[in-house]
Structures are given as C-alpha cells and as structure tokens.
Amino acid sequence: MDYTQPQFWPQLQQLAATIDGLDYFQVLNLPSSAAGNQVRDSYYALSRALHPDKFFHIADDVTKAAVHKIYKRVTEAYTILKDEKKRIKYVADISGPDRAKKLRFTEESEAEQKEQQKMATKVAKTPKGEQLYQAALLEMKKGQWDKAYKNIQTATVLESGNAELKALLADLDKKRKGG
Amino acid sequence: MAGKQIAMGIDLGTSNSCVAIVEDGVPKVIANEWGERTHASVVTFLDDGAIVVGNDAKKHIITSPKTAIYSSKRLIGRYFFSEEVKKALTVCSYEIVEGPNNSVRVKVNDKVYSLPEIAAMILKEMRAIVEAHVGHAVTQAVITVPANFNDNQRQETKNAGRIAGLEVLRILNEPTAAALAYGFGQNLNQKVAVYDLGGGTFDISILQIGEDVFEVLSTQGDTYLGGDDFDERIMQWMVQQFQQQTGIDASRDRLALSKIKEAAERAKIELSERDRAAIHIPHVVTDKQGNAYELDLQLTRSQFNQMVMDLVQRTFKVCDEALQSARLTAAEVDGVILVGGPTRLPIITNSVRHYFQREPNTDVDPDLVVALGAAIQADALLDQDTNTFLLDVTPQTLRLGTVGDYTEPIIDRNTSIPIDRTRTFVTAADNQEKVKIRIFQGESRKASECQLLGEFEFGGLRPAPRGMVKVEVTFEIDTDGLVNVSARDIETGQKASTTITLSGGMTEGDIAAAQERNAETEIARGALREE
Numbered sequence: 001m002d003y004t005q006p007q008f009w010p011q012l013q014q015l016a017a018t019i020d021g022l023d024y025f026q027v028l029n030l031p032s033s034a035a036g037n038q039v040r041d042s043y044y045a046l047s048r049a050l051h052p053d054k055f056f057h058i059a060d061d062v063t064k065a066a067v068h069k070i071y072k073r074v075t076e077a078y079t080i081l082k083d084e085k086k087r088i089k090y091v092a093d094i095s096g097p098d099r100a101k102k103l104r105f106t107e108e109s110e111a112e113q114k115e116q117q118k119m120a121t122k123v124a125k126t127p128k129g130e131q132l133y134q135a136a137l138l139e140m141k142k143g144q145w146d147k148a149y150k151n152i153q154t155a156t157v158l159e160s161g162n163a164e165l166k167a168l169l170a171d172l173d174k175k176r177k178g179g
Numbered sequence: 180m181a182g183k184q185i186a187m188g189i190d191l192g193t194s195n196s197c198v199a200i201v202e203d204g205v206p207k208v209i210a211n212e213w214g215e216r217t218h219a220s221v222v223t224f225l226d227d228g229a230i231v232v233g234n235d236a237k238k239h240i241i242t243s244p245k246t247a248i249y250s251s252k253r254l255i256g257r258y259f260f261s262e263e264v265k266k267a268l269t270v271c272s273y274e275i276v277e278g279p280n281n282s283v284r285v286k287v288n289d290k291v292y293s294l295p296e297i298a299a300m301i302l303k304e305m306r307a308i309v310e311a312h313v314g315h316a317v318t319q320a321v322i323t324v325p326a327n328f329n330d331n332q333r334q335e336t337k338n339a340g341r342i343a344g345l346e347v348l349r350i351l352n353e354p355t356a357a358a359l360a361y362g363f364g365q366n367l368n369q370k371v372a373v374y375d376l377g378g379g380t381f382d383i384s385i386l387q388i389g390e391d392v393f394e395v396l397s398t399q400g401d402t403y404l405g406g407d408d409f410d411e412r413i414m415q416w417m418v419q420q421f422q423q424q425t426g427i428d429a430s431r432d433r434l435a436l437s438k439i440k441e442a443a444e445r446a447k448i449e450l451s452e453r454d455r456a457a458i459h460i461p462h463v464v465t466d467k468q469g470n471a472y473e474l475d476l477q478l479t480r481s482q483f484n485q486m487v488m489d490l491v492q493r494t495f496k497v498c499d500e501a502l503q504s505a506r507l508t509a510a511e512v513d514g515v516i517l518v519g520g521p522t523r524l525p526i527i528t529n530s531v532r533h534y535f536q537r538e539p540n541t542d543v544d545p546d547l548v549v550a551l552g553a554a555i556q557a558d559a560l561l562d563q564d565t566n567t568f569l570l571d572v573t574p575q576t577l578r579l580g581t582v583g584d585y586t587e588p589i590i591d592r593n594t595s596i597p598i599d600r601t602r603t604f605v606t607a608a609d610n611q612e613k614v615k616i617r618i619f620q621g622e623s624r625k626a627s628e629c630q631l632l633g634e635f636e637f638g639g640l641r642p643a644p645r646g647m648v649k650v651e652v653t654f655e656i657d658t659d660g661l662v663n664v665s666a667r668d669i670e671t672g673q674k675a676s677t678t679i680t681l682s683g684g685m686t687e688g689d690i691a692a693a694q695e696r697n698a699e700t701e702i703a704r705g706a707l708r709e710e
Contacts, residue, residue, distance in 0.1 A: 043570075044392050051568045052597065052658055056348075056560045068597065072655070075598045104601075140609070140644045168644075171609055175642075 009063055016066035023094050023103050024077035032091065036082060043078040050074065080105045123164050129155045133165070136172075145176035184561050186319035186348055187309045188356070188553025191298060191336065193252040193405060194378030194520065196220045196233075197547055198305040199554035200313070206360065206551045206558075209312045212704075217546050218308075220378075222300045223247040224287045229703040232304040244272035244437045246287050248297050250407060253379045254283050255294040255339075256332030256684075258631075263403060270411070272433045282684075293685060298339035299697050306343065307702065320345045321557040323549050325380040326352040327400025327574045329620045330632045330662040331684060337659065338685050342693045348560045350659040353377070354384035355395055355571055356552030357518045361543050362388040363555050363567065370396075370511060372501075374531055374539070375518035375549075376494065379405035383498045385505040385512070394570040397504035397593045399497045404490065406447075406521035412486040413443035413478065417458065421474050427464055429474075435464045439474070446478050451523045455479045484526045491530050498534065504593045515539040520546055571596055573656045578629055580617035586626045589618075589654050599655040603669065606650075610642040614650050614675075618664065633684075637666040637675035650675060 025032045028042040048054075050071045055064055080086045086105060093102035124130040132155040139148040149172040156165045188206075190197045195217040199208045210216045211233070219237035224230055224246040231239070240247040250271075257264050259277040268275055276291065278284040284291045302322070309317050322345075324336050333350050340347035354373035361371065367388050375382040382400040386393055417439050418430045429435040442458050449456035460474040502509060515531060517539045522528065531539050559565040572593045578586035579602065589600050604614050614637045621629025640648050649669040656662055666675040685693070 044389070044394075047392060047568050047570055048566070051570075053560055053568060054565060056565075057563055072597050072599050075595045076600075079594050079598065137644045137647065141647055143642075168609060175610070 009066075012063065012066050012070070016069045019070055019073050021103070022073075023099075024081055024090065024105075027073050027077040028081065034081075039078060039081045043074065043082075046071075046074045076104070123162075123168075124155055125159055125162060129158045129162070129165070132158075136168075140172075145172055148172055149176050184319070185309075185313060185317050186321065186554075186557035186561050187305070187317055188351075188550050188555070188557045189302060189305050189320050189322045190353070190356070190550040190553060191252065191301060191305075191322055191324075191339075192220055192377055192549075193250055193380065193407065194220060195546065196301055196305060197550035198308055199547070199550040200309060200317075201554050201558035206363075206554045208547045208550055209309050211308045212311065218301075218304065219249070220252065220301055221247055221249045222251070222297050225703070230300060230700060231703050232300055240272070241434070241437045241441060244433055245274065248273050248285055248287065248292075250379060251285070251294055251297045253407070254285075255298060256329070256335040257283055259283050270436075272437055293689070293693065295335050295339040295342055295685060295690075296693050296697065298336065299342035299693070300700065300702065302339060302343035302345060303697060303700070304702055306345065307704070318344065318346055319348050319557065319561070321349045321351050321553045321560070322347055323351045323353045323356050323553050324660075325375075325377065325400055325402060326354050326382040326384055326398040327380065327402050328660075329575055329630050330660075331630065332402075333659060333661055334684055337661070338690055341690055342697050344694065344698060348557055350661065351553055351556055351569075352382075352384065352395075352398065352571055352574075352660070353549045354382050354398065354518065355386070355393070355569055356550075356556065357516055357543070357548045358384065358386045358388060358552070359393055359555050359567070359569065360548045360552035361514075361516050361540065362393060363552075366390050369513040370507065371514040371516060372498070372512045372535060373516045373518060374494070374498070374522065376521045376527060377405050377519040378407050378521075381405060381494050381497060383494070383501045385501055385507060391566050392568045392570060394595075395572045396507070397501045398572055398574050399501035399504065400574060401493065401497055404493060406519070408490055409447055409487050409521060409524070410440060410443045412490070413446055413483065414439050416478075416482075416486060417443060417474065417476060420476055421463070421472075425472055427466065427472065429464050432464055438463055442474075447483070447524070450478070450480050450483050451525065453480075480525065487526065491526055495530070495534055509535050512537070516543060516548070517545050518543075518548055571658075571660065573598075573660060575620040575630075576622055577654060577656065577662060578619040578621065578626075579654075580619060580626050584626045586619050586621075586624055586629060590656060592622070594656075596656045596660060597658050599653050601651050601653045604650045604652060606640065606643070606645050606648045609644045611645065611648070612640055612642075613638040614640070614652075614666065616652065616664075618654070618662070620662075632662060635664050635666075635677055637677055639676050640668065641671070 030042055050067055052068055052071055055067045080090055090105050124133045132151045136148040136151040152169045152172055156169055185200055188199045197217050199206055208216045215234055218233035221236040222232050223236035223239040253263055258281045264283055274286040276284050276286045284293055322336055322340050324333055337347050337350055354375045357373050358371055369388050371386050371388055373384045380402045381404040384398040385396045387396055421429050438460050442460050446456040446458050456478045458476040462471045463474040464472050512535055515535045522545050559567045573596050574592055576588050576592045577590040579589050580586050617634045618632045619626055619629035620632055623629055650666050651669050652666045654664055
C-alpha cells in the first residue's frame, strides 16, 4: 500500500485508530516466524513509507498525528523484535491468556510492583471493617460522601486504633460538608 | 531553480561553527566575505557597544578576556552546580553567574545573558553569511548537536535557534550528519564508524548505511572530552615550565592565561604538521617591579603525545561500548569517518587506524562534513519527494525517579526514535489532585548520578479514593531526540494538565524577550578588517 498517496489517507487514520489492537508482527506486516533480517527489511520499508520526515511538508496535522502514532509503533516493534531475548518474552506474552494486555512489550516495573503490593495490603484489619471500607470506596467513586462517611464511621467504631480509617473519616467529613 | 525554498545546515561547534546549503542539488559550505568557511564560536562585546562574532571575535580573547565569550557550548543546558560549570568557573576568563532555577548565565559589562542567547548570536552570524550569499532571507535551519547531548542541552540549542529568529527544522546529531554527507548519493551498503572529536565533546556512532536509509546502530559519547582538553594539557605544561624558569605562577594571571591558551592551541595545530613546535610569547607576565617576562619553549610531538595519551585512550573505551551495543567488532566496520579538527592530530589518526585496523576515510573534510550533512537533511525535509531517511537513536537512558535516590529505566539508550512508552500511575492518597513525577537521563540507577530533566506535575485529577484514579503517562522521544511527557486519566480519557515545576530551561516568555533583543542586536561585520 502506498501510504504517500492522498487516497490512502483515510486508511492511514483507520490504521492509527486500530493499531493498539495489533501485535508487533502485525504492525511490521510479518509472520511470527520472520527472521531477524526480515524484521529489519520491514522496518526499512515502513520507514520509507511512513517516516515522519516524509510528511514534514504536509500542513494537515491530523494526517501528521496519525503517521507519528503509527511510525512510533513501528519503531517500537522493531526495537523489541530485533532483540532476541525480548522477542522470546514477547512471543510468550502474546501467546498467553493475557494477550490483549501484552500487545505492547511490558517489563513490569519495580514501582508498579510495589504499588500493587501496597494495594494488596488491606486498610481495615477486620473482615467486617474491610467490607465497610470497600463499600465506602464504591460510594466515594459515585460521590456519595454521606453514605461513605457513615460506613467508615462504623468501621472506626470496630477498629478504634486504625489511624488510616480515622484520617479517611476526617477527609470524608470535609467532603460531605462540601469541602 | 528560482523561488526554491532554501534551508541551511548549521554546525554549531564548541570551537568553530560552519554553515552549508544545498545549491542545485549539491551541498556546499558557504564562506563569508573573506573566504572563511569555518568561524570561531566566539562572541565578543566591544567597548563601543558593538558585538562581533567569529574569527574576528576570537582575536579579542587576549585583549578583552572578560568580554569575549568562547566555548560557551560547554555550558549550554547545564545546571550551575554541575562539574563542567565548576570547572569553567576556574578556567574561563569571562564571568559566569548563576541564573534562576540553577541555570547558568554569563555576565558581560553588567549585562546578563543566557547561554542560548550567546549561541543565538553565533547562529545569527551564520544566517547572515548565507543570506549575503543567496541575496534573500533564509529562516529555516537544521542545527547539529553532539550525539550524546541530553534533552536539556538539545532543548536549549533549539531555543537558541528560535531566539535567532529561525525555524528549527531538526536538531540533528553531528555524527549522523557526517555519515549522511559521506554516504549521500553513493549507493553504499556499509557499516561505518564516525569518530567525532570536537572542541568540547567526543562522540562515536556506528551506522548501517544503505542506498536511502541511514540507520544508527549505536552511539556513545563523552560530553566532557574534546580538543579543549588537549590544549589544557599543553597549558598546564607551559605554566609549570614557566614557573620552574622564573618562579612566577602565571596561572593566577587571567591575561597571561589567555595568551598561554592561544599559544597552546597554536602549538597543538603546529604539531599536526611538524615534529616540534616553538612556543614564544614575548610578554607573558609583568612582575610587581614592572619587569616583563617572556615565555620561550619547545614542545616535541612525542612529549605532546605523552601528555594526552590518557585522553586518547578514553575515546577508545567509549568506542568499545558503542561497538558492544551495536554487537559488532572493530574489524567488522567497513569504513571509518573522522570528524572534528582535533582528528587531524597524528596521534588520533594513528590510534584510530590501529583500533579499527583500517585506514580512516580521507575524502571528507573533518571541519566541514557536519554542516554539509545538516544541509542535506535540511534540503531533504523541504523536499516533497525526499528519499533519504535517517533512523537515529536516543543516546541516554530515559529514567523515572522512584523512591529516595532511585530511578528506573523507561526508554533504554540506543533505542531507535521516534518512540514512546507509557506507564500507569495509581493515586496513593484519597482525593489526590495531582501526580508528580521526576524524569532523568543517564546510565545510573541513582538519581543523583543522572541528569535531572524536569519535574512534571499532572493536575486536575477527579476526586476519588486512593487507587481509584489511574493516570497513564506517555514518555515520547521525538525525531529531534527531545523528550515530551503527557498524561491522561485512563478511565475518562481526559488529558491532565502538565506543568514543569523544575527545569533549568528558558520559559516561553524568556524566549520571546530574548528573540526581541536578538533581533535588535547588530552584529558588527568587517569593522576590524578595514584597519
């Protein structure tokens, strides 16, 4: 497909809109068995067609944005697939049950791991308290500050030594009074 | 072709600058009225208020050491507390002061200038040279930078272009520009190494050059190593010899140091051609009694080689790393291109030949090749039918500050650009209104050993309990090698407002004001020639 011809631009928009659903092999238009030199050849061919420099003189910002989005993903696909170790991990990732989440190469970051651990540690110490806390979270999401306040208030009665619940209660009190 | 748009390629060097354009399909370096093709990157403020730039400006380093600004590229985009600036404070004859947000400024005749403003005066001169040649206004340019320049340094260079009233089409890496000039239209299929030793920086880039695609496989550099350091070794030796002969410490005298610096540079250049250089300064210092002393020394090439051997070896350590990243051995490289004046030194040519086991290419002029490549790229960007593609890489790892003094990598160095990566952040407190992140560039896990690019604050998050708002932050490195950061709420898709709360760079307001000052500034041309 000659992306440089104006009649293909609508397709360019479509590709930009759907590229998040493609894996790197699809982005580079390659079978998953493609050899290293094919990966490079495809990267070069797509660079000739889609490198932002080729669209430098175009005034149409929408087309430019689409080209940028697609080309950045081409670069990303090349970066991962040319690296043997990363390619192996990637192929395993997209062959597994989490395929949809792993279309873009992910190396779980240390920060995210820590964040998840933090999320896993429960705020409330008792089963009933946790139940009230979870209910309050949902209500807070909906902006139902009064309901959330009442739930947390009950939880603080159950767990009188829980400082986090107390702090949350104070916050909610401000919220429900329009703070 | 009549009416064809022209864009220039500018090599804004530490010691010298050079400008080129493509004329009738041929890249050409443009000389000034006096036939000079390279111009000292010096800006001198004369007593009568006139400003001179280039080789004339350089002549004033000795007579007006406080108002001649040289090697300013070493300071651009640095923080005041950085090692490079600390060093400059001790060796520079002009005054360096601290600006807002730990930035660096130079002070001349009680006026304070940012580094991009100084660079903009050099760019203004380059532009004037081209405009005199073509006879009309030229406002678009590609400006080159050392490959290993970080985001702050690139941004400030781009700002310099804007202050000079230029539309900066691209910030281009110097070794990439050189490879383009070397391989353009040659139908090569080669792996080449570009060994670029400039006045203040060293870069090595390994490229795969094809007919129309130039892919950078890896780049590595040292922004603290250049020809200036070679001069400094000679200066130290001269000061030491002089002290032995006379008991006078010339290093305490700024005027004497300026003279010594000039003589050291001349001796270095002489040693490229000859086995020994005679160094003679008729009147280097005057003692308290009013007696004038002269300095008279002989420096042999082998003495000089010994003085700088460790510097030369440092460049090859950098080469080792670049080859390793490209997964190549020195012997697998098909061609070696030398860039930068200092590569004319026999010790460099010989060491490069020895390291790569091949004769370096001599078809390209090491002083002009970067500007030529920049002109080719400038022309290609304006050409609708362009068929030359530069696939460059990011030189330093982009990092995110985590807890304490730690960072974690987001985009590794030597990753092809343009590219982006996203990270998801979850609010840690109830009703958290903003997310603050710090980003760095460098190769250490420790934040204090990396360069801080900025602190970004994403505001206007919707109120919700902690953990309920997920913010997706996108880190992009664009074709200029510049870092862009943006954030959006995953659930609502709403873009968060972004504020950079910590950065040594110039604000839009600073740039606009500087632009005005630059436009009003007249650069004196030719006044000295007539004397």
